[in-house]
Amino acid sequence: MKLSDLRKLDRDELLSLVGLERKSSTDWIVPTLGALSVGILVGAGLGLLFAPKSGREIREDLGRRIQDNVDSLSSGQGFSGVTNLDKTGTRSSI
Numbered sequence: 001m002k003l004s005d006l007r008k009l010d011r012d013e014l015l016s017l018v019g020l021e022r023k024s025s026t027d028w029i030v031p032t033l034g035a036l037s038v039g040i041l042v043g044a045g046l047g048l049l050f051a052p053k054s055g056r057e058i059r060e061d062l063g064r065r066i067q068d069n070v071d072s073l074s075s076g077q078g079f080s081g082v083t084n085l086d087k088t089g090t091r092s093s094i
Contacts, residue, residue, distance in 0.1 A: 006014070015022055051058065 009017070012022060
């Protein structure tokens with residue numbers, strides 16, 4: 001093959017001549033989304049496994065926090081921010 005023959009080849013033909021190929025920019029999306037999904041599932045599983053409270057306690061705390069914020073928004077006080085509920089249910093700011 002002469003140099004003049006190489007000049008007539010396009011990019012893909014040259015790459016295949018040396019054993020390479022050009023990949024599209026979307027080839028990385030599916031593996032990345034798959035890894036992200038697995039990471040989310042593993043993280044959620046570990047979070048449930050090592051949760052410091054039972055599921056019922058967490059749901060009750062979340063329900064109280066949501067209700068407190070709904071009440072404060074409806075009374076015109078605005079969002080109360082991050083709060084901490086102690087064992088008696090009393091709200092204290094963090």
